Amino acid sequence: MLKKKLAGALLMVMGGTAMPWCMAATQVDIHATPMGQVASSALASRLSLGAGSAFVAEREIRTARGTVKTREQQTYKGVPVYGRSLVVERNVSGAVLSAEGAAERDIGMQLMSVLPRLSAQQAPTTLQARMGHAGLAVTNAMSKLFVYPQGQGAPKLVYQTSYVVTVQGHPSRPTAIIDANTGAVIRQWEGLTDGRRPPAPAPTSVLATGPGGNELTGLYHYDNSGPGLELLSAQRVGNVCYLQNDDVATYNLAGGQRATLWSFGCAGSNPAAWDSFGDAINGAYSPINDAHHFGGVVYDMYNTWFGKPPLQNGDGSPMKLSMWVHYGTNYENAFWDGGEMVFGDGDQYFYPFVVLDITGHEISHGFTEQHSGLQYDAQSGGMNEAFSDMAGEAVKFFDRGSNDFMVGADIVKPATVPLLGMPALRDMCTPSSDGASIDNAADYRDGIDVHYSSGVYNRAFCTLARTSGWETRKAFEVFHDANALYWQPAETFDSGACGVEQSALDRSYSEADVAAAFAVVGVTCRSPM
Numbered sequence: 001m002l003k004k005k006l007a008g009a010l011l012m013v014m015g016g017t018a019m020p021w022c023m024a025a026t027q028v029d030i031h032a033t034p035m036g037q038v039a040s041s042a043l044a045s046r047l048s049l050g051a052g053s054a055f056v057a058e059r060e061i062r063t064a065r066g067t068v069k070t071r072e073q074q075t076y077k078g079v080p081v082y083g084r085s086l087v088v089e090r091n092v093s094g095a096v097l098s099a100e101g102a103a104e105r106d107i108g109m110q111l112m113s114v115l116p117r118l119s120a121q122q123a124p125t126t127l128q129a130r131m132g133h134a135g136l137a138v139t140n141a142m143s144k145l146f147v148y149p150q151g152q153g154a155p156k157l158v159y160q161t162s163y164v165v166t167v168q169g170h171p172s173r174p175t176a177i178i179d180a181n182t183g184a185v186i187r188q189w190e191g192l193t194d195g196r197r198p199p200a201p202a203p204t205s206v207l208a209t210g211p212g213g214n215e216l217t218g219l220y221h222y223d224n225s226g227p228g229l230e231l232l233s234a235q236r237v238g239n240v241c242y243l244q245n246d247d248v249a250t251y252n253l254a255g256g257q258r259a260t261l262w263s264f265g266c267a268g269s270n271p272a273a274w275d276s277f278g279d280a281i282n283g284a285y286s287p288i289n290d291a292h293h294f295g296g297v298v299y300d301m302y303n304t305w306f307g308k309p310p311l312q313n314g315d316g317s318p319m320k321l322s323m324w325v326h327y328g329t330n331y332e333n334a335f336w337d338g339g340e341m342v343f344g345d346g347d348q349y350f351y352p353f354v355v356l357d358i359t360g361h362e363i364s365h366g367f368t369e370q371h372s373g374l375q376y377d378a379q380s381g382g383m384n385e386a387f388s389d390m391a392g393e394a395v396k397f398f399d400r401g402s403n404d405f406m407v408g409a410d411i412v413k414p415a416t417v418p419l420l421g422m423p424a425l426r427d428m429c430t431p432s433s434d435g436a437s438i439d440n441a442a443d444y445r446d447g448i449d450v451h452y453s454s455g456v457y458n459r460a461f462c463t464l465a466r467t468s469g470w471e472t473r474k475a476f477e478v479f480h481d482a483n484a485l486y487w488q489p490a491e492t493f494d495s496g497a498c499g500v501e502q503s504a505l506d507r508s509y510s511e512a513d514v515a516a517a518f519a520v521v522g523v524t525c526r527s528p529m
Helices: 040-046 124-129 287-306 354-371 378-400 414-420 454-463 472-486 493-506 511-520
Strands: 003-006 026-032 053-062 067-078 079-090 095-107 139-149 152-168 170-172 174-179 185-190 204-208 231-239 240-242 246-252 263-265 319-328 334-336 341-344
Touching: 003 472, 026 174, 040 053, 040 067, 040 124, 053 079, 067 493, 079 152, 095 152, 095 287, 124 139, 124 185, 174 341, 174 511, 231 378, 246 287, 263 287, 287 319, 287 354, 287 378, 287 472, 334 354, 334 378, 354 378, 354 472, 378 454, 378 472, 454 472, 454 493, 454 511, 472 493
Parallel strands: 003 026, 079 139, 246 319, 319 341
Antiparallel strands: 026 095, 053 067, 067 079, 079 095, 139 152, 152 170, 152 174, 174 185, 204 231, 231 240, 240 263, 334 341
């Protein structure tokens, strides 16, 4: 892939002469110095990216220096360009101090039209046919149009499309980049990161009680009896309470796939008698109550630490977390399906998957999808999984003041420990102790499961959090900011480290400490070639 660096305000200069442009779309690494007052709409022109290109501001953070960094998505004739965005830093007066990232230049030289032959509705149907799922019931069908850079080839107009389907009793979320004109699959992966909502009448906000926990954690009650045991925030209609509020709504799948908003009786005027119970299963006392409470904790962590909820609607408004509990029969997993967090009840090996860190893990898959969009395969897939593991530890730290870096320890049944070789699903500090995960980038191989390759970034995170002057919150902040601003869908371990190091600088944290943590796992900041 041809890459050129733009230094100075506009473009790289060698011996005082600008490098000549070629008449084909090429990726350009942007490293622009102060540019003065430049609106997002004028950036592409100032950077000489060619007719039709523009930038659209997506989100921003304020740095410790008092400047504002904005992620700016490149578009071509209004269509976003896949994997091409800038992080633009502006001072208090709005002047551009720097612009860093990747852009595509002269797209119009090879892409004549952004009008696809396939409609957005046809894209998931086309993928269904190619996956052999035609005729099967699907949910959450999604598609988004992109201009897709092709390296040495001409850019293509594509859809990133997905849907949720059950095949032989197992949920799946086929996800692919397909040619928007021919329907050809360019890249495909499993996007399930391990019913319709019924309309609700006008409610009144109330607080209710109920049990939680499992045989391992012990039985507890949400009754304000201690930290982390706040009353359940619900809504009341007449003599019925529904387990939903402005931030979280919790549904019962009752062993199937049709979701019903969880409800319970709340007659009279004594909230102490409004008790949400009745879904005990497989050693857990109320996975529904736990899902509702833990979802609220994750929501509060993102809001408190970052000033924004974990998920947002397309218009930028806060997205209510939709927690779907009791999925399937003896289903030993949990997943984000693109719209909901879905939890199985476990079986002989695991208790129900509704515990605090797994809740944070699944919600944060949604955060990643809505921000960097890390592809769920190759090294970016390992980073995707690792970020969710980090979020699980962060929410434990937020809620309890400490964390153990052991993923899913609260669901592992005692008899399962010898099979796993540890009392958890993953050990973030020593990933290879499970006999399958890797904890150094040198051990990465093509095709390795993303849960196993997550060990590289997991160990880096643990190392950083345990570094003098750091703790779990600070470590999560820099990975969060990298996900929100710097990472692109097809990151590598090395290129992703650059975003984390830059995020440390943005917060006036030690960049050297971040680099040292990555060095432990064989990762060095460098842009992909």
